[in-house]
Amino acid sequence: MHEYAFQARGLVKRFGRTTALAGVDLAARPGSVLGVLGPNGAGKTTAIRVLSTLARPDEGTATVGGFDVVRRAADARRLIGLTGQSSMVDDELSGRANLVLLGQLLDLRRSEARARADQLLARFGLSEDAARPASTYSGGMRRRLDLAASLVGRPSVVFLDEPSVGLDPGRREDLWGMVRTLTDEGTTVLLTTQYLEEADALADRIAVIDRGRVIAEGTPAELKRVVGGQAVSLRTADPDRTGRAARIMERVAGRPPENTRHVLSVPVGGDADAWEVADALREEGIAVTEFSLHLPSLDEVFHALTGTAPSTGTDNDDDIGTGTDDDTDAAKEHTA
Known part of the structure; x- marks a missing residue:
């Protein structure tokens, strides 16, 4: 064979x-x-x-x-x-x-x-x-x-x-x-x-x-590990603050987050980045209803590697x- x-x-x-x-x-x-x-x-x-x-x-x-x-x-x-x-x-x-x-x-x-x-x-x-x-x-x-x-x-x-x-x-x-x-x-x-x-x-x-x-x-x-060991995902309590939260995540992660139905997600280097995002959100007074640290999805891998959202x-x-x-x-x- x-x-x-x-x-x-x-x-x-x-x-x-x-x-x-x-x-x-x-x-x-x-x-x-x-x-x-x-x-x-x-x-x-x-x-x-x-x-x-x-x-x-x-x-x-x-x-x-x-x-x-x-x-x-x-x-x-x-x-x-x-x-x-x-x-x-x-x-x-x-x-x-x-x-x-x-x-x-x-x-x-x-x-x-x-x-x-x-x-x-x-x-x-x-x-x-x-x-x-x-x-x-x-x-x-x-x-x-x-x-x-x-x-x-x-x-x-x-x-x-x-x-x-x-x-x-x-x-x-x-x-x-x-x-x-x-x-x-x-x-x-x-x-x-x-x-x-x-x-x-x-x-x-x-x-x-x-x-x-x-x-x-x-x-x-x-x-998933290539583009970042983990990913941060969050949803803001006030949808009008989503844009500001996205800018914070981009500053920390070095790349813009994916926005899927107002849930922002971006690969990060580890839990230290997650804490930095959380601290910045608190300083800005941006409340969240969801916040998680997890392995990135293939959607996030695809976007990070190609700069293109999957079609x-x-x-x-x-x-x-x-x-x-x-x-x-x-x-x-x-x-x-």
């Missing part, structure tokens, strides 16, 4: 004058989840497209299961399941027909393809709607069908690009359970997400990408490159 289920080293990808990847290194061991975080336009989707053989890197190398994604692309694709940001299902076919067709394209006998389709439809809560055309599915149902489609071939490596978009909280929890089941069975997952709690809940390791470069990498706990939208950093002939040809091979 290879040490890494997939590995990218020094990936560079340009689209005209735009450099989407500027020397990216990524790797995950078998049966683990690598979470990839970054603001919109950071290069997350481009990295997935290179690793899944849908785009050729301008520089660097990438392997899946030990197969080079350029020189041994066909072998690498046999190991890969991919759920992208855009739906790849056929609107005119039913949910079951979509999965059966994919199974047959993957050389399953028709009876095996039907059995696999029914199994996945049940796992994703789509059995009752299996006979309906995909065009009649809601956004969340289409997303679940996309996820099911990526698993038809029982891939050993699954790339999930913003998989939770369009899912309600209950279905998101179901997805998390399925990802955990996959890794328990030995599948390796690369997950890009804008839901920071999702990365915290699922990822064994996290890579933060910004402007086409990996700017931080480690376990969730390690990343709930999709990462469109690769729209600039999806029209190239090379990418189109690779996409046809991947789906066939």
Whole structure:
């Protein structure tokens, strides 16, 4: 068995004058989840497209299961399941027909393809709607069908690009359970997400990408320690004093706090900083209804590393490159 289920080293990808990847290194061991975080336009989707053989890197190398994604692309694709940001299902076919067709394209006998389709439809809560055309599915149902489609071939490596978009909280929890089941069975997952709690809940390791470069990498706990051992959070009794409290926190911490529904939070060096904030608030006569010292959240890590608040939208950093002939040809091979 290879040490890494997939590995990218020094990936560079340009689209005209735009450099989407500027020397990216990524790797995950078998049966683990690598979470990839970054603001919109950071290069997350481009990295997935290179690793899944849908785009050729301008520089660097990438392997899946030990197969080079350029020189041994066909072998690498046999190991890969991919759920992208855009739906790849056929609107005119039913949910079951979509999965059966994919199974047959993957050389399953028709009876095996039907059995696999029914199994996945049940796992994703789509059995009752299996006979309906995909065009009649809601956004969340289409997303679940996309996820099911990526698993038809029982891939050993699954790339999930913003998989939770369009899912309600209950279905998101179901997805998390399925990802955990996959890794328990030995599948390796690369997950890009804008839901920071999702990365915290699922990822064994996290890579933060910004402007086409990996700017931080480690376990969730390690990343939280990188930006500050702890964080101070508070809510002022008088919302009009929130701005003044924020300036105090910025002076002590050296960076502006996050403001989420009037709760201010900022990473600090330790309890001495927390006491300094508390003393300054008392001197200013700013009363608080909440005050805590805790490990920073991944939201705070994300903001501290990138200077950008996490978005709930999709990462469109690769729209600039999806029209190239090379990418189109690779996409046809991947789906066939």
